[in-house]
Amino acid sequence: AQSVTQLGSHVSVSEGALVLLRCNYSSSVPPYLFWYVQYPNQGLQLLLKYTSAATLVKGINGFEAEFKKSETSFHLTKPSAHMSDAAEYFCAVSPNSGGYQKVTFGIGTKLQVIP
Amino acid sequence: DSGVTQTPKHLITATGQRVTLRCSPRSGDLSVYWYQQSLDQGLQFLIQYYNGEERAKGNILERFSAQQFPDLHSELNLSSLELGDSALYFCASSVTGYGDTEAFFGQGTRLTVV
Numbered sequence: 001a002q003s004v005t006q007l008g009s010h011v012s013v014s015e016g017a018l019v020l021l022r023c024n025y026s027s028s029v030p031p032y033l034f035w036y037v038q039y040p041n042q043g044l045q046l047l048l049k050y051t052s053a054a055t056l057v058k059g060i061n062g063f064e065a066e067f068k069k070s071e072t073s074f075h076l077t078k079p080s081a082h083m084s085d086a087a088e089y090f091c092a093v094s095p096n097s098g099g100y101q102k103v104t105f106g107i108g109t110k111l112q113v114i115p
Numbered sequence: 116d117s118g119v120t121q122t123p124k125h126l127i128t129a130t131g132q133r134v135t136l137r138c139s140p141r142s143g144d145l146s147v148y149w150y151q152q153s154l155d156q157g158l159q160f161l162i163q164y165y166n167g168e169e170r171a172k173g174n175i176l177e178r179f180s181a182q183q184f185p186d187l188h189s190e191l192n193l194s195s196l197e198l199g200d201s202a203l204y205f206c207a208s209s210v211t212g213y214g215d216t217e218a219f220f221g222q223g224t225r226l227t228v229v
Binding site for chain 1: 117119148150157158159160163171173205207213214215217218219220221222223
C-alpha cells in the first residue's frame with residue numbers, strides 16, 4: 001500500500017521568499033516520487049521526479065526536492081518565489097517494484113505568491 | 116501543450132444519463148491513464164491501459180468503463196450519472212506505463228451533472 005500526505009492545502013509566500021511545500025509518503029517498497037504542477041484550467045505538468053538515483057533532484061522552473069528516506073519525505077523547494085509560481089502542486093508516489101504500477105497523488109497544495 | 120488531447124472540454128448532462136469522454140495520447144505513447152479530480156477527493160486514479168489492454172485499476176465505479184482502441188485513443192464511459200460524478204476528468208499518457216515514467220496530462224473534461 002502507498003499513500004502521500006501533503007501538509008498544508010494552501011501556502012502563501014511573498015514574492016522573492018523561499019517556497020517550501022511539504023510531502024510525506026508511505027510505501028511498503030522503495031518508492032518513485034514525483035512533483036507535478038497544475039496551472040488554472042490546465043492539466044498537470046511534471047516538475048521533477050526521484051527514481052532512486054541522486055537524492056537531491058532538480059526540476060524545471062528552479063524547483064528542487066530532496067528525498068529523505070529516514071524522514072519519508074520529499075519536500076519541494078525554490079529559493080525565490082515568482083508570481084508565475086502561483087499554482088497547485090501535487091506530490092505523487094508509485095512503488096519501485098517494476099512493471100505497471102498505480103501512481104497515488106496527494107491532495108494538492110495551492111501556492112499563493114503575494115507581491 | 117502536452118500533446119494529449121481530450122474532448123469535449125466541458126459537458127453538462129442530467130442525472131441518469133450516459134456520457135463518453137475521449138482521449139488521444141501523445142504520439143508514440145502506448146499507455147493511457149484516466150483520473151478523476153474533485154474538490155473533496157483530490158486526484159483519484161481510475162484505470163490504466165497499455166497498448167489496448169487494461170494494466171491497472173484504481174477507484175473506478177462499476178458504472179464507469181473504459182477502453183483503449185487499436186489506434187491507441189481511449190474512451191471513458193460514465194453511465195447512470197449521479198450528481199457526485201461532477202468532476203474534472205483527466206487523461207494522461209506515457210511511453211511505457213511503468214511506475215517511474217512521466218505522465219503527460221491533457222487539459223481535462225469538466226463534467227457537470229445536473
